[in-house]
Amino acid sequence: MNTMKTAMLMAALTALFGGVGYLLGGGTGMLLALGFGVVTNVFAYWNSDRLALAAHHAVEVDDRTAPELVGMVRDLAARAGLPMPRVYLIDNPQPNAFATGRNPQNAAVAATTGILRILTYDELAGVMAHELAHVKNRDTLIMTISATVAGAIASLAQFGFLFGGRGSERPNPIVMIGTALIAPLAAGVIQMAISRSREYEADRIGAEICGQPLALASALAKIAGGVSHIPNEDAERHPATAPLFIINPLSGRGVDNLFSTHPATENRIAALQALAQQMGAGAPVNGHAGRGSFTSQATTSPWNKPRQGESRQGPWG
Structure with missing residues:
Protein backbone atom coordinates (compact mmCIF):
# COMPACT_ATOMS: atom_id res chain seq x y z
CA MET A 1 0.00 0.00 0.00
CA ASN A 2 2.79 2.43 0.86
CA THR A 3 4.47 1.66 -2.48
CA MET A 4 1.27 2.70 -4.25
CA LYS A 5 1.03 5.84 -2.11
CA THR A 6 4.60 6.75 -2.98
CA ALA A 7 3.97 6.23 -6.70
CA MET A 8 0.79 8.34 -6.55
CA LEU A 9 2.58 11.08 -4.64
CA MET A 10 5.44 11.24 -7.09
CA ALA A 11 3.02 11.25 -10.04
CA ALA A 12 0.83 13.99 -8.54
CA LEU A 13 3.72 16.23 -7.63
CA THR A 14 5.38 15.68 -11.02
CA ALA A 15 2.09 16.60 -12.72
CA LEU A 16 1.94 19.72 -10.58
CA PHE A 17 5.44 20.56 -11.80
CA GLY A 18 4.17 20.33 -15.35
CA GLY A 19 1.13 22.46 -14.62
CA VAL A 20 3.22 25.20 -13.04
CA GLY A 21 5.62 25.10 -15.98
CA TYR A 22 2.77 25.42 -18.48
CA LEU A 23 1.23 28.40 -16.70
CA LEU A 24 4.57 30.16 -16.44
CA GLY A 25 6.16 29.22 -19.76
CA GLY A 26 3.65 27.61 -22.08
CA GLY A 27 4.43 24.32 -23.81
CA THR A 28 8.18 24.76 -23.51
CA GLY A 29 7.86 25.60 -19.84
CA MET A 30 5.76 22.49 -19.24
CA LEU A 31 8.34 20.20 -20.85
CA LEU A 32 11.18 21.81 -18.94
CA ALA A 33 9.24 21.61 -15.68
CA LEU A 34 8.31 17.95 -16.23
CA GLY A 35 11.94 17.13 -16.88
CA PHE A 36 12.93 19.02 -13.77
CA GLY A 37 10.22 17.17 -11.83
CA VAL A 38 11.53 13.76 -12.87
CA VAL A 39 15.08 14.73 -11.94
CA THR A 40 13.87 16.12 -8.61
CA ASN A 41 12.00 12.90 -7.80
CA VAL A 42 15.09 10.80 -8.49
CA PHE A 43 17.28 13.17 -6.51
CA ALA A 44 14.78 13.23 -3.64
CA TYR A 45 14.71 9.43 -3.44
CA TRP A 46 18.46 9.28 -2.80
CA ASN A 47 19.13 12.56 -1.00
CA SER A 48 15.98 13.95 0.62
CA ASP A 49 16.93 12.66 4.07
CA ARG A 50 20.24 14.54 3.94
CA LEU A 51 18.49 17.70 2.81
CA ALA A 52 15.91 17.49 5.61
CA LEU A 53 18.59 16.96 8.26
CA ALA A 54 20.72 19.76 6.83
CA ALA A 55 17.75 22.15 6.71
CA HIS A 56 17.42 21.80 10.47
CA HIS A 57 21.16 21.76 11.21
CA ALA A 58 20.94 18.27 12.71
CA VAL A 59 24.16 16.86 14.20
CA GLU A 60 24.72 13.10 14.35
CA VAL A 61 25.41 11.72 17.83
CA ASP A 62 26.66 8.38 19.13
CA ASP A 63 27.25 6.43 22.33
CA ARG A 64 29.98 8.86 23.34
CA THR A 65 28.20 12.17 22.70
CA ALA A 66 24.61 11.20 23.66
CA PRO A 67 24.69 7.77 25.35
CA GLU A 68 21.23 7.95 26.96
CA LEU A 69 19.40 8.92 23.78
CA VAL A 70 21.33 6.54 21.53
CA GLY A 71 20.87 3.69 23.99
CA MET A 72 17.15 4.34 24.12
CA VAL A 73 16.81 4.32 20.34
CA ARG A 74 18.88 1.13 20.12
CA ASP A 75 16.64 -0.69 22.59
CA LEU A 76 13.46 0.52 20.88
CA ALA A 77 14.76 -0.45 17.43
CA ALA A 78 15.50 -3.95 18.73
CA ARG A 79 11.96 -4.20 20.11
CA ALA A 80 10.57 -3.08 16.76
CA GLY A 81 12.77 -5.52 14.80
CA LEU A 82 14.50 -2.68 12.96
CA PRO A 83 18.13 -1.94 12.13
CA MET A 84 19.70 0.72 14.33
CA PRO A 85 19.00 4.10 12.69
CA ARG A 86 21.35 7.06 12.78
CA VAL A 87 20.52 9.41 15.65
CA TYR A 88 20.65 13.21 15.38
CA LEU A 89 20.23 16.16 17.70
CA ILE A 90 18.86 19.53 16.59
CA ASP A 91 19.85 22.54 18.67
CA ASN A 92 16.41 24.13 18.76
CA PRO A 93 14.33 25.14 21.81
CA GLN A 94 11.05 23.99 20.24
CA PRO A 95 10.21 20.45 21.46
CA ASN A 96 9.86 18.21 18.42
CA ALA A 97 11.27 15.18 16.59
CA PHE A 98 11.16 13.52 13.18
CA ALA A 99 12.32 10.49 11.23
CA THR A 100 13.68 10.38 7.70
CA ALA A 107 16.87 5.68 8.35
CA ALA A 108 17.59 8.44 10.82
CA LEU A 124 10.67 10.45 25.09
CA ALA A 125 10.70 6.69 24.55
CA GLY A 126 7.13 7.02 23.25
CA VAL A 127 8.18 9.77 20.83
CA MET A 128 11.17 7.82 19.54
CA ALA A 129 8.97 4.72 19.19
CA HIS A 130 6.52 6.82 17.14
CA GLU A 131 9.34 7.86 14.82
CA LEU A 132 10.54 4.26 14.52
CA ALA A 133 6.98 3.28 13.61
CA HIS A 134 7.25 5.65 10.64
CA VAL A 135 10.48 3.87 9.69
CA LYS A 136 8.86 0.45 10.11
CA ASN A 137 5.92 1.49 7.92
CA ARG A 138 8.33 3.03 5.36
CA ASP A 139 6.44 6.30 5.73
CA THR A 140 9.75 8.11 5.81
CA LEU A 141 10.18 7.64 2.05
CA ILE A 142 6.85 9.34 1.41
CA MET A 143 7.55 12.13 3.89
CA THR A 144 11.06 12.94 2.71
CA ILE A 145 10.20 12.85 -0.99
CA SER A 146 7.13 15.02 -0.47
CA ALA A 147 9.13 17.52 1.58
CA THR A 148 11.83 17.85 -1.08
CA VAL A 149 9.49 17.97 -4.08
CA ALA A 150 7.00 20.34 -2.46
CA GLY A 151 9.86 22.68 -1.63
CA ALA A 152 11.09 22.47 -5.21
CA ILE A 153 7.62 23.32 -6.53
CA ALA A 154 7.52 26.42 -4.35
CA SER A 155 10.95 27.45 -5.63
CA LEU A 156 9.93 26.80 -9.26
CA ALA A 157 6.80 28.91 -8.89
CA GLN A 158 8.74 31.79 -7.34
CA PHE A 159 11.51 31.53 -9.94
CA GLY A 160 8.96 31.48 -12.74
CA PHE A 161 7.24 34.53 -11.33
CA LEU A 162 10.51 36.45 -11.43
CA PHE A 163 12.05 35.11 -14.63
CA GLY A 164 9.50 32.94 -16.42
CA GLY A 165 8.28 33.26 -20.00
CA ARG A 166 9.31 35.60 -22.77
CA GLY A 167 7.43 37.42 -25.47
CA SER A 168 4.21 35.69 -26.53
CA GLU A 169 4.79 32.83 -24.07
CA ARG A 170 4.95 35.13 -21.05
CA PRO A 171 1.68 34.69 -19.13
CA ASN A 172 -0.59 37.34 -17.75
CA PRO A 173 0.97 38.88 -14.62
CA ILE A 174 -2.13 37.99 -12.63
CA VAL A 175 -1.72 34.33 -13.68
CA MET A 176 1.94 34.44 -12.65
CA ILE A 177 1.12 35.91 -9.24
CA GLY A 178 -1.67 33.38 -8.74
CA THR A 179 0.59 30.50 -9.69
CA ALA A 180 3.35 31.66 -7.36
CA LEU A 181 0.85 31.73 -4.50
CA ILE A 182 -1.30 28.69 -5.28
CA ALA A 183 1.32 26.16 -6.42
CA PRO A 184 3.01 25.84 -2.99
CA LEU A 185 -0.41 25.51 -1.36
CA ALA A 186 -1.40 22.79 -3.84
CA ALA A 187 1.78 20.89 -3.05
CA GLY A 188 0.95 21.24 0.64
CA VAL A 189 -2.56 19.87 0.08
CA ILE A 190 -1.07 16.80 -1.61
CA GLN A 191 1.17 16.30 1.41
CA MET A 192 -1.77 16.78 3.76
CA ALA A 193 -3.95 14.27 1.92
CA ILE A 194 -1.62 11.37 2.65
CA SER A 195 -0.19 12.48 5.98
CA ARG A 196 -2.95 12.50 8.58
CA SER A 197 -3.77 8.79 8.65
CA ARG A 198 -0.03 7.99 8.89
CA GLU A 199 0.22 9.84 12.19
CA TYR A 200 -2.56 7.83 13.82
CA GLU A 201 -0.96 4.59 12.66
CA ALA A 202 2.49 5.66 13.87
CA ASP A 203 0.98 6.58 17.24
CA ARG A 204 -0.60 3.13 17.52
CA ALA A 215 3.29 8.15 28.04
CA LEU A 216 3.15 8.96 24.32
CA ALA A 217 -0.15 10.81 24.86
CA SER A 218 1.46 12.87 27.63
CA ALA A 219 4.41 13.62 25.35
CA LEU A 220 2.10 14.83 22.56
CA ALA A 221 0.36 17.20 24.96
CA LYS A 222 3.68 18.64 26.19
CA ILE A 223 5.08 18.99 22.66
CA ALA A 224 1.92 20.70 21.39
CA GLY A 225 2.09 23.13 24.29
CA GLY A 226 5.72 23.92 23.53
CA VAL A 227 5.15 24.32 19.80
CA SER A 228 2.31 26.76 20.43
CA HIS A 229 4.62 29.36 21.94
CA ILE A 230 8.15 28.45 20.83
CA PRO A 231 8.76 29.20 17.13
CA ASN A 232 10.95 27.00 14.95
CA GLU A 233 12.66 29.42 12.59
CA ASP A 234 14.27 26.67 10.48
CA ALA A 235 10.85 25.11 9.92
CA GLU A 236 9.44 28.51 8.98
CA ARG A 237 12.19 28.83 6.37
CA HIS A 238 11.55 25.29 5.12
CA PRO A 239 7.79 24.76 5.60
CA ALA A 240 7.75 21.73 3.27
CA THR A 241 9.54 19.77 6.02
CA ALA A 242 6.67 20.30 8.50
CA PRO A 243 5.02 16.89 7.81
CA LEU A 244 8.19 15.16 8.98
CA PHE A 245 7.70 16.24 12.60
CA ILE A 246 5.64 14.47 15.25
CA ILE A 247 3.75 17.75 15.84
CA ASN A 248 3.41 20.41 13.14
CA PRO A 249 6.23 22.89 13.92
CA LEU A 250 4.28 25.66 12.15
CA SER A 251 1.11 25.28 14.23
CA GLY A 252 1.74 28.47 16.18
CA ARG A 253 1.55 30.65 13.08
CA GLY A 254 -2.15 31.30 12.39
CA VAL A 255 -2.90 30.36 8.78
CA ASP A 256 -0.61 27.33 8.94
CA ASN A 257 -3.35 25.53 10.88
CA LEU A 258 -5.55 25.62 7.79
CA PHE A 259 -3.09 23.41 5.94
CA SER A 260 -1.84 21.27 8.81
CA ALA A 271 -7.03 7.50 20.37
CA LEU A 272 -4.02 6.66 22.55
CA GLN A 273 -6.17 6.73 25.69
CA ALA A 274 -8.55 4.25 24.06
CA LEU A 275 -5.59 2.08 23.05
CA ALA A 276 -4.28 2.17 26.63
CA GLN A 277 -7.59 0.76 27.86
CA GLN A 278 -7.39 -2.04 25.29
CA MET A 279 -3.80 -2.84 26.21
CA GLY A 280 -4.32 -2.47 29.96
CA ALA A 281 -1.19 -0.30 29.96
CA GLY A 282 -0.75 3.06 31.62
CA ALA A 283 1.73 5.80 32.22
CA PRO A 284 4.23 5.28 35.04
CA VAL A 285 2.84 5.90 38.51
CA ASN A 286 5.14 6.76 41.42
CA GLY A 287 8.17 5.85 39.35
CA HIS A 288 6.89 2.42 38.28
CA ALA A 289 5.93 1.58 34.70
CA GLY A 290 2.68 -0.07 33.72
CA ARG A 291 2.35 -3.55 32.29
CA GLY A 292 4.17 -4.01 28.99
CA SER A 293 6.17 -0.82 29.42
CA PHE A 294 9.46 0.00 27.75
CA THR A 295 11.26 0.84 30.97
CA SER A 296 10.96 0.61 34.70
CA GLN A 297 13.08 3.71 35.26
CA ALA A 298 11.80 6.71 37.15
CA THR A 299 9.72 9.22 35.26
CA THR A 300 12.39 11.94 35.23
CA SER A 301 14.83 11.54 32.40
CA PRO A 302 18.54 11.09 33.17
CA TRP A 303 19.50 14.10 31.04
CA ASN A 304 17.25 16.38 33.12
CA LYS A 305 19.35 15.77 36.24
CA PRO A 306 22.09 18.45 36.38
CA ARG A 307 25.32 17.72 38.14
CA GLN A 308 26.01 19.66 41.28
CA GLY A 309 26.75 23.27 40.40
CA GLU A 310 25.73 22.79 36.73
CA SER A 311 22.63 23.62 34.70
CA ARG A 312 23.24 20.82 32.20
CA GLN A 313 20.02 19.56 30.60
CA GLY A 314 21.07 17.06 27.99
CA PRO A 315 23.69 14.59 26.84
CA TRP A 316 25.06 17.18 24.39
CA GLY A 317 26.16 19.69 27.08
Whole structure:
Protein backbone atom coordinates (compact mmCIF):
# COMPACT_ATOMS: atom_id res chain seq x y z
CA MET A 1 0.00 0.00 0.00
CA ASN A 2 2.79 2.43 0.86
CA THR A 3 4.47 1.66 -2.48
CA MET A 4 1.27 2.70 -4.25
CA LYS A 5 1.03 5.84 -2.11
CA THR A 6 4.60 6.75 -2.98
CA ALA A 7 3.97 6.23 -6.70
CA MET A 8 0.79 8.34 -6.55
CA LEU A 9 2.58 11.08 -4.64
CA MET A 10 5.44 11.24 -7.09
CA ALA A 11 3.02 11.25 -10.04
CA ALA A 12 0.83 13.99 -8.54
CA LEU A 13 3.72 16.23 -7.63
CA THR A 14 5.38 15.68 -11.02
CA ALA A 15 2.09 16.60 -12.72
CA LEU A 16 1.94 19.72 -10.58
CA PHE A 17 5.44 20.56 -11.80
CA GLY A 18 4.17 20.33 -15.35
CA GLY A 19 1.13 22.46 -14.62
CA VAL A 20 3.22 25.20 -13.04
CA GLY A 21 5.62 25.10 -15.98
CA TYR A 22 2.77 25.42 -18.48
CA LEU A 23 1.23 28.40 -16.70
CA LEU A 24 4.57 30.16 -16.44
CA GLY A 25 6.16 29.22 -19.76
CA GLY A 26 3.65 27.61 -22.08
CA GLY A 27 4.43 24.32 -23.81
CA THR A 28 8.18 24.76 -23.51
CA GLY A 29 7.86 25.60 -19.84
CA MET A 30 5.76 22.49 -19.24
CA LEU A 31 8.34 20.20 -20.85
CA LEU A 32 11.18 21.81 -18.94
CA ALA A 33 9.24 21.61 -15.68
CA LEU A 34 8.31 17.95 -16.23
CA GLY A 35 11.94 17.13 -16.88
CA PHE A 36 12.93 19.02 -13.77
CA GLY A 37 10.22 17.17 -11.83
CA VAL A 38 11.53 13.76 -12.87
CA VAL A 39 15.08 14.73 -11.94
CA THR A 40 13.87 16.12 -8.61
CA ASN A 41 12.00 12.90 -7.80
CA VAL A 42 15.09 10.80 -8.49
CA PHE A 43 17.28 13.17 -6.51
CA ALA A 44 14.78 13.23 -3.64
CA TYR A 45 14.71 9.43 -3.44
CA TRP A 46 18.46 9.28 -2.80
CA ASN A 47 19.13 12.56 -1.00
CA SER A 48 15.98 13.95 0.62
CA ASP A 49 16.93 12.66 4.07
CA ARG A 50 20.24 14.54 3.94
CA LEU A 51 18.49 17.70 2.81
CA ALA A 52 15.91 17.49 5.61
CA LEU A 53 18.59 16.96 8.26
CA ALA A 54 20.72 19.76 6.83
CA ALA A 55 17.75 22.15 6.71
CA HIS A 56 17.42 21.80 10.47
CA HIS A 57 21.16 21.76 11.21
CA ALA A 58 20.94 18.27 12.71
CA VAL A 59 24.16 16.86 14.20
CA GLU A 60 24.72 13.10 14.35
CA VAL A 61 25.41 11.72 17.83
CA ASP A 62 26.66 8.38 19.13
CA ASP A 63 27.25 6.43 22.33
CA ARG A 64 29.98 8.86 23.34
CA THR A 65 28.20 12.17 22.70
CA ALA A 66 24.61 11.20 23.66
CA PRO A 67 24.69 7.77 25.35
CA GLU A 68 21.23 7.95 26.96
CA LEU A 69 19.40 8.92 23.78
CA VAL A 70 21.33 6.54 21.53
CA GLY A 71 20.87 3.69 23.99
CA MET A 72 17.15 4.34 24.12
CA VAL A 73 16.81 4.32 20.34
CA ARG A 74 18.88 1.13 20.12
CA ASP A 75 16.64 -0.69 22.59
CA LEU A 76 13.46 0.52 20.88
CA ALA A 77 14.76 -0.45 17.43
CA ALA A 78 15.50 -3.95 18.73
CA ARG A 79 11.96 -4.20 20.11
CA ALA A 80 10.57 -3.08 16.76
CA GLY A 81 12.77 -5.52 14.80
CA LEU A 82 14.50 -2.68 12.96
CA PRO A 83 18.13 -1.94 12.13
CA MET A 84 19.70 0.72 14.33
CA PRO A 85 19.00 4.10 12.69
CA ARG A 86 21.35 7.06 12.78
CA VAL A 87 20.52 9.41 15.65
CA TYR A 88 20.65 13.21 15.38
CA LEU A 89 20.23 16.16 17.70
CA ILE A 90 18.86 19.53 16.59
CA ASP A 91 19.85 22.54 18.67
CA ASN A 92 16.41 24.13 18.76
CA PRO A 93 14.33 25.14 21.81
CA GLN A 94 11.05 23.99 20.24
CA PRO A 95 10.21 20.45 21.46
CA ASN A 96 9.86 18.21 18.42
CA ALA A 97 11.27 15.18 16.59
CA PHE A 98 11.16 13.52 13.18
CA ALA A 99 12.32 10.49 11.23
CA THR A 100 13.68 10.38 7.70
CA GLY A 101 15.30 8.01 5.22
CA ARG A 102 14.26 6.02 2.16
CA ASN A 103 14.11 2.65 3.98
CA PRO A 104 14.82 1.08 7.40
CA GLN A 105 18.42 0.36 6.38
CA ASN A 106 19.03 4.07 5.68
CA ALA A 107 16.87 5.68 8.35
CA ALA A 108 17.59 8.44 10.82
CA VAL A 109 15.72 9.86 13.79
CA ALA A 110 16.22 13.38 15.06
CA ALA A 111 15.19 15.09 18.28
CA THR A 112 15.47 18.73 19.27
CA THR A 113 17.25 19.83 22.40
CA GLY A 114 13.94 21.34 23.43
CA ILE A 115 12.19 17.97 23.55
CA LEU A 116 14.92 16.47 25.70
CA ARG A 117 14.45 19.25 28.23
CA ILE A 118 10.73 18.80 28.83
CA LEU A 119 9.97 15.08 28.47
CA THR A 120 10.47 12.28 30.96
CA TYR A 121 12.35 9.16 29.94
CA ASP A 122 9.15 7.21 29.20
CA GLU A 123 7.59 10.10 27.27
CA LEU A 124 10.67 10.45 25.09
CA ALA A 125 10.70 6.69 24.55
CA GLY A 126 7.13 7.02 23.25
CA VAL A 127 8.18 9.77 20.83
CA MET A 128 11.17 7.82 19.54
CA ALA A 129 8.97 4.72 19.19
CA HIS A 130 6.52 6.82 17.14
CA GLU A 131 9.34 7.86 14.82
CA LEU A 132 10.54 4.26 14.52
CA ALA A 133 6.98 3.28 13.61
CA HIS A 134 7.25 5.65 10.64
CA VAL A 135 10.48 3.87 9.69
CA LYS A 136 8.86 0.45 10.11
CA ASN A 137 5.92 1.49 7.92
CA ARG A 138 8.33 3.03 5.36
CA ASP A 139 6.44 6.30 5.73
CA THR A 140 9.75 8.11 5.81
CA LEU A 141 10.18 7.64 2.05
CA ILE A 142 6.85 9.34 1.41
CA MET A 143 7.55 12.13 3.89
CA THR A 144 11.06 12.94 2.71
CA ILE A 145 10.20 12.85 -0.99
CA SER A 146 7.13 15.02 -0.47
CA ALA A 147 9.13 17.52 1.58
CA THR A 148 11.83 17.85 -1.08
CA VAL A 149 9.49 17.97 -4.08
CA ALA A 150 7.00 20.34 -2.46
CA GLY A 151 9.86 22.68 -1.63
CA ALA A 152 11.09 22.47 -5.21
CA ILE A 153 7.62 23.32 -6.53
CA ALA A 154 7.52 26.42 -4.35
CA SER A 155 10.95 27.45 -5.63
CA LEU A 156 9.93 26.80 -9.26
CA ALA A 157 6.80 28.91 -8.89
CA GLN A 158 8.74 31.79 -7.34
CA PHE A 159 11.51 31.53 -9.94
CA GLY A 160 8.96 31.48 -12.74
CA PHE A 161 7.24 34.53 -11.33
CA LEU A 162 10.51 36.45 -11.43
CA PHE A 163 12.05 35.11 -14.63
CA GLY A 164 9.50 32.94 -16.42
CA GLY A 165 8.28 33.26 -20.00
CA ARG A 166 9.31 35.60 -22.77
CA GLY A 167 7.43 37.42 -25.47
CA SER A 168 4.21 35.69 -26.53
CA GLU A 169 4.79 32.83 -24.07
CA ARG A 170 4.95 35.13 -21.05
CA PRO A 171 1.68 34.69 -19.13
CA ASN A 172 -0.59 37.34 -17.75
CA PRO A 173 0.97 38.88 -14.62
CA ILE A 174 -2.13 37.99 -12.63
CA VAL A 175 -1.72 34.33 -13.68
CA MET A 176 1.94 34.44 -12.65
CA ILE A 177 1.12 35.91 -9.24
CA GLY A 178 -1.67 33.38 -8.74
CA THR A 179 0.59 30.50 -9.69
CA ALA A 180 3.35 31.66 -7.36
CA LEU A 181 0.85 31.73 -4.50
CA ILE A 182 -1.30 28.69 -5.28
CA ALA A 183 1.32 26.16 -6.42
CA PRO A 184 3.01 25.84 -2.99
CA LEU A 185 -0.41 25.51 -1.36
CA ALA A 186 -1.40 22.79 -3.84
CA ALA A 187 1.78 20.89 -3.05
CA GLY A 188 0.95 21.24 0.64
CA VAL A 189 -2.56 19.87 0.08
CA ILE A 190 -1.07 16.80 -1.61
CA GLN A 191 1.17 16.30 1.41
CA MET A 192 -1.77 16.78 3.76
CA ALA A 193 -3.95 14.27 1.92
CA ILE A 194 -1.62 11.37 2.65
CA SER A 195 -0.19 12.48 5.98
CA ARG A 196 -2.95 12.50 8.58
CA SER A 197 -3.77 8.79 8.65
CA ARG A 198 -0.03 7.99 8.89
CA GLU A 199 0.22 9.84 12.19
CA TYR A 200 -2.56 7.83 13.82
CA GLU A 201 -0.96 4.59 12.66
CA ALA A 202 2.49 5.66 13.87
CA ASP A 203 0.98 6.58 17.24
CA ARG A 204 -0.60 3.13 17.52
CA ILE A 205 2.48 1.17 16.50
CA GLY A 206 4.79 3.44 18.50
CA ALA A 207 2.67 2.85 21.62
CA GLU A 208 2.90 -0.89 21.04
CA ILE A 209 6.69 -0.70 20.65
CA CYS A 210 7.25 1.25 23.87
CA GLY A 211 4.34 -0.38 25.69
CA GLN A 212 2.97 2.87 27.15
CA PRO A 213 0.26 4.63 25.12
CA LEU A 214 -0.36 7.15 27.90
CA ALA A 215 3.29 8.15 28.04
CA LEU A 216 3.15 8.96 24.32
CA ALA A 217 -0.15 10.81 24.86
CA SER A 218 1.46 12.87 27.63
CA ALA A 219 4.41 13.62 25.35
CA LEU A 220 2.10 14.83 22.56
CA ALA A 221 0.36 17.20 24.96
CA LYS A 222 3.68 18.64 26.19
CA ILE A 223 5.08 18.99 22.66
CA ALA A 224 1.92 20.70 21.39
CA GLY A 225 2.09 23.13 24.29
CA GLY A 226 5.72 23.92 23.53
CA VAL A 227 5.15 24.32 19.80
CA SER A 228 2.31 26.76 20.43
CA HIS A 229 4.62 29.36 21.94
CA ILE A 230 8.15 28.45 20.83
CA PRO A 231 8.76 29.20 17.13
CA ASN A 232 10.95 27.00 14.95
CA GLU A 233 12.66 29.42 12.59
CA ASP A 234 14.27 26.67 10.48
CA ALA A 235 10.85 25.11 9.92
CA GLU A 236 9.44 28.51 8.98
CA ARG A 237 12.19 28.83 6.37
CA HIS A 238 11.55 25.29 5.12
CA PRO A 239 7.79 24.76 5.60
CA ALA A 240 7.75 21.73 3.27
CA THR A 241 9.54 19.77 6.02
CA ALA A 242 6.67 20.30 8.50
CA PRO A 243 5.02 16.89 7.81
CA LEU A 244 8.19 15.16 8.98
CA PHE A 245 7.70 16.24 12.60
CA ILE A 246 5.64 14.47 15.25
CA ILE A 247 3.75 17.75 15.84
CA ASN A 248 3.41 20.41 13.14
CA PRO A 249 6.23 22.89 13.92
CA LEU A 250 4.28 25.66 12.15
CA SER A 251 1.11 25.28 14.23
CA GLY A 252 1.74 28.47 16.18
CA ARG A 253 1.55 30.65 13.08
CA GLY A 254 -2.15 31.30 12.39
CA VAL A 255 -2.90 30.36 8.78
CA ASP A 256 -0.61 27.33 8.94
CA ASN A 257 -3.35 25.53 10.88
CA LEU A 258 -5.55 25.62 7.79
CA PHE A 259 -3.09 23.41 5.94
CA SER A 260 -1.84 21.27 8.81
CA THR A 261 -0.52 17.88 7.74
CA HIS A 262 -1.18 16.51 11.24
CA PRO A 263 -4.43 15.48 12.92
CA ALA A 264 -5.60 17.49 15.90
CA THR A 265 -3.45 16.62 18.90
CA GLU A 266 -6.47 16.13 21.14
CA ASN A 267 -7.82 13.50 18.73
CA ARG A 268 -4.50 11.66 18.75
CA ILE A 269 -4.44 11.73 22.54
CA ALA A 270 -8.00 10.36 22.69
CA ALA A 271 -7.03 7.50 20.37
CA LEU A 272 -4.02 6.66 22.55
CA GLN A 273 -6.17 6.73 25.69
CA ALA A 274 -8.55 4.25 24.06
CA LEU A 275 -5.59 2.08 23.05
CA ALA A 276 -4.28 2.17 26.63
CA GLN A 277 -7.59 0.76 27.86
CA GLN A 278 -7.39 -2.04 25.29
CA MET A 279 -3.80 -2.84 26.21
CA GLY A 280 -4.32 -2.47 29.96
CA ALA A 281 -1.19 -0.30 29.96
CA GLY A 282 -0.75 3.06 31.62
CA ALA A 283 1.73 5.80 32.22
CA PRO A 284 4.23 5.28 35.04
CA VAL A 285 2.84 5.90 38.51
CA ASN A 286 5.14 6.76 41.42
CA GLY A 287 8.17 5.85 39.35
CA HIS A 288 6.89 2.42 38.28
CA ALA A 289 5.93 1.58 34.70
CA GLY A 290 2.68 -0.07 33.72
CA ARG A 291 2.35 -3.55 32.29
CA GLY A 292 4.17 -4.01 28.99
CA SER A 293 6.17 -0.82 29.42
CA PHE A 294 9.46 0.00 27.75
CA THR A 295 11.26 0.84 30.97
CA SER A 296 10.96 0.61 34.70
CA GLN A 297 13.08 3.71 35.26
CA ALA A 298 11.80 6.71 37.15
CA THR A 299 9.72 9.22 35.26
CA THR A 300 12.39 11.94 35.23
CA SER A 301 14.83 11.54 32.40
CA PRO A 302 18.54 11.09 33.17
CA TRP A 303 19.50 14.10 31.04
CA ASN A 304 17.25 16.38 33.12
CA LYS A 305 19.35 15.77 36.24
CA PRO A 306 22.09 18.45 36.38
CA ARG A 307 25.32 17.72 38.14
CA GLN A 308 26.01 19.66 41.28
CA GLY A 309 26.75 23.27 40.40
CA GLU A 310 25.73 22.79 36.73
CA SER A 311 22.63 23.62 34.70
CA ARG A 312 23.24 20.82 32.20
CA GLN A 313 20.02 19.56 30.60
CA GLY A 314 21.07 17.06 27.99
CA PRO A 315 23.69 14.59 26.84
CA TRP A 316 25.06 17.18 24.39
CA GLY A 317 26.16 19.69 27.08
